[in-house]
Amino acid sequence: MGVGDQRDFTGAEGASASFEEFVGASSARLYTMALLLTGRQRADAEDLLQGVLERAYRHWRRICRNGDPEPYVRQMLVHASVDRWRQRRRQREQPLAAAAANPAAGDQASEIADRDMLLRALGALPAGQRAVLVLRYFCDLSEAQTAATLGCSVGSVKKQAARALASMRASVGPAAEPEPSTRATRGDGAVFDE
């Protein structure tokens, strides 16, 4: 991921050149992050990323003053996505497609279907919870780093993450997360908890 890479953008190079260099190096990560934050809505993700990068460009020298600009831009992206979600939260949520609710396990197709279902469930979360999961599992940030990015406490991050994961598990359904160590199958095929 290279999230922690330190690059120098405060040298004698013009702000414009260093900004272009930053976009070239980070845009794929940031775009994927925008996609995850917007529930894989491509148009929204592009709009979100363009808006954030344009604002970053305006204050580029200041952003670069503290070293690697990526954490700051990432923070801008998260806040912008939460703001956007707040503005749109009156829109109806899209329920998960019934066909994707119970993927068959085993082959590659089911793996793809499983990922798709997980990302759909992620997209159905409130923006704050979604941001926590994206920062924790996509950006590989610790709970403390996630809390710093979101401007909240570590406890709040833990709580949000727990709620988000519980909500996703409920959406995806028990069949998507088999846990053989705690479950047993009877001879008639019924699954029960020990």
Place this chain on the structure above:
Amino acid sequence: MMSDFERRLRAAMIAASEQPPANLMQEIRHRHRRHVRRVSFACVAVAAAIAITAQPVAHALRAGHPAAARPVGPASVGPALGSSMAPAAPADGCQPSVGALAPNWRDSSLQVGPVWFAYDRVQRYVHLGSSPGDHRGAGQLEVGVMIVEVDYGSRAALTVDPGAQSYFRFLNGFDNGSGPYALSAGFRSLTLVSCPPGTPPGDSGRVSDYYLGFIIKMGSDALVEVRTSASARPIPVIFTCLRTGCDT
């Protein structure tokens, strides 16, 4: 420790990686240009709004006009007030007289404090008084011309009485044209600021002269207040347009 669910979620997120659109940098530049244009336009609009609002207030303050005491807001900065006050600026300045008046012009002029309505005793378009006649509103609009002299070191604000504003306005210029005229072309007040006392005298003496006009409905009288300072009492004068015409 990550649970299996968390590992699957992480794998799903990483597998969702996509390349951004190829024109990302171009779109950012486009947005930035749009932002700069929008901000520039907003700055120009704010500056224009401040200028439009400040000008009448500054005029009123300098002339001791009652408008200075009014709060600035939507009710007091309507289009009528704006149009009446702002264009008065060209008349508002030192203009030493340049040889148009006869040597004895003061004898034939009406004096209202430091303000002289030149040749009025011949033309009789304005006289001292506060009771306009009863014959207003009839006839069509006519244009009168007037030369106003103001003593050096003085200023005067001429304000049309609200009751006469529907048929009388000042013109900021010496208009000998033959119409048609519209009230909207005129102003409800004029502010005349003469030259400082030390200014060399012009051809007509130590006065600043203004070539002005007025629009009035023929056969009507219009009450106008002349105020020479914020503390001085306003002096009422009445502009008249006889059925034979407003000027000679």
